[in-house]
Amino acid sequence: MKIALVSAYDYAFPGAVTDHVRNLAAQLDARGHSVRVIAPCSDPALVPDERFVPMGRPVPIPSGGSVARVSLSVWLAPRTKSLLREESFDVVHLHEPFSGVLPFTVLGLSDAANIATFHSYRGTRLWTRGTTRLARPYFRKLHGRIAVSESARDFISGHFPGSYEIIPNGVRVAAYANEAVPFPHLCDGMVNILFVGRLEKRKGLRHLLGAFAKLKWTWPNIRLLVVGPGAPDEDSYRTLSERNIKDVVFVGAVSEEDKIRYYKTADIFCTPATGRESFGVVLLEAMAAGTPIVATAIEGYSKVITHGSEGLLVPPESEDGLAHAIETLLRDPQLARRLAYNGLARAREFSWETIGKRVEDFYTSRLQARAGR
Secondary structure (H helix, E strand, C coil): CEEEEEECECCCCCCHHHHHHHHHHHHHHHCCCEEEEEECCCCHHHCCCCCEEECCCEEEEEECCEEEEEECCCCCHHHHHHHHHHHCCCEEEEECCCCCCHHHHHHHHCCCEEEEEECCCCCCHHHHCCHHHHHHHHHCCCCEEEECCHHHHHHHHCCCCCCCEECCCCECHHHHHHHCCCCHHHCCCCEEEEEECCCCHHHCHHHHHHHHHHHHCCCCCEEEEEECCCCCCHHHHHHHHHCCCCCEEEEECCCHHHHHHHHHHCCEEEECCCCCCCCCHHHHHHHHHCCCEEEECCHHHHCCCCECCCEEEECCCCHHHHHHHHHHHHHCHHHHHHHHHHHHHHHHCCEHHHHHHHHHHHHHHHHHHHCCC
16 A cells, blocks of 8 residues: 555654654555555754655644644645545545644545544644634545543544544663663662653653652652653652752653663653553563553553553552652562563564554555445
């Protein structure tokens, strides 16, 4: 098949949707399909991928407690029309089709089998300000609809009722489980607790900092590694200052390869998000790396791991809950090993080889349905 993967988001900026599209493209390419990735891009030089077609400049838009970097250009139609005509795609697969202008433009002009994947849980206030009415004609052009989780499906079906196939995010299990090497300078006898994610308020870093400060009194050999782009919010800065917290290392944005190495370096992974997570890719990454998990019991996370089986779940926004769960793993290495073992087995269910095959099969079924077979 000739397949276009269209992302609404800046392809040069790290994020769950971008990672999903990149890994799906690699899987489909490995299966012998001809794949092009179309997305806005702030810096094409950062995307050394011959499959990639930059289309539009992204601008930051507040969205569901985060910032969505999407293109708002209304001048993309001629280029898009020319590309679709030249490539003559069999499948056009749009990721977050109702975010920004680019997916609307592609969907409006596409004569291929149009597939959409909905990643988000909740989102911006635009959903209550006319976007649903504006998007309805475009929604009718979709031949197949995917949601990455029950949470994402329930959200989008509230605006656009219909049938949705649940195909979750994937993880490169082998890369996390076998290929990564820990950072030697961090294997110094300290116990490494890892946070991975954009430094946005909804990710809950301030609650983890508070829990870390509580633990530091009785566990002086713990260290917190904070990996991800952005700057800490005001509450996090205040917590750091008021409690004079030591041994917190802000790493910043890292490459995919280094991110995997941080997971392998960590003794415990903690994700204290307060909500608005449709799935939890970071949980898959930690499980694939064999790192025991402490996470908040929000809807998107609770569908991925079971408390006491693959990780420990605590109430959101609870410093005491986070501190107790982390200390439980510090005191019980056998429990930590059991959670890590179960987590790796769970992660294998989400391997990109499995997810890629499911997406490929969905394409085939939609093409057959469209042809009346």
